Amino acid sequence: MVYDDINKTMTTERLLLRLFTKADAETVTRLCNDYNIYKSTLTLPYPYTLDCALSWIEHHSENFNADKLYEFAICDRETGDLYGAIALSNQQRYDNGELSYWVGQPFWGKGYATEAAKAILDFAFDVRKYHKVYARHFASNPASGQVIQKIGMKKEGVLVDHVKKEDRYEDLIYYGIVRNKMKE
Template sequence: MAYSEEARIIGIDRLFLRLFKESDAPEVTRLRNNYNIYKNALYLPYPYYKEDALIWIKDHFENFEEERSFEFAITDKLTGKLYGAIALSNQSKFSNGELAYWIGEEYWGNGYATEAAEAVLEFAFAEKGYHKVFARYFHTNPASGRIMKKIGMKKEGTLKEHVKKDDEYIDLIFFGILEQ
């Protein structure tokens, strides 16, 4: 992983992780206005409109500068094509952060989330000095759990029927990893 503090870009094998730009809003809207992404996301509205994307992107720079959260666009290193997003929240009171990600459905199965998550873990520990990173997923989305396992996270527990989404109670499964 190569991190540029000035550019706020992480360069990895096939990808650049960079801050979102307002010009990304149409593609973010296209990718996120997808029921299969919505049903696996805790806070995502559906349908998803360009205004939602603009509101979401608006505070990314300030949040990054204030170290509240680090929201990166996952992009192709050669073409710049946007595949999804990965975020690391800052729980500075506890010296840890929460990892969250989404990939546009047409790009599922290519390893982009895994590659990005590995880089953000390294960013969390090497650049930001976190002690722990955790992540969570709905029990109905085991693919997300497989990503967490691939990057070395360990299952820490399940909160039974913890979230109600679309009139269904869903288990939240938590994973974590300590600085090594």
């Protein structure tokens, strides 16, 4: 991963991670207005409208500059096509943050989430000097768990029936990785 602090971008073998712009709102709306993404995410609304996308994108740059939350568009490095989003919160008090992501259904199974998540871990540990990064996923979304495991995170526990989604309770499975344990 190569991080460009001036442009706030990261490049990997196949991807460009960059800040969202208002010009991305229509594509974000198209990708997120998908029941299969909604049912696998904690806070994404459904149906997902253009207003949802615009209000979500509106504060990205401000949050990034305030070191609160880093939200990147996952894009094809060559074409610029938008595949999804990846974010890292910044709990400065604890030197840690949560990794979260979504990828549009047409791009599932191609390794984009894993590649972007590896870049975010490098960003967290090497650029932002975090001590720990954690992630969580619904038990009903094992594919997300596979991404988390592929980047070296270890399962830390399960919060049973922790959230309610569509009138049913979901277990949240938590994973984490500490900077000095990354190579283990």
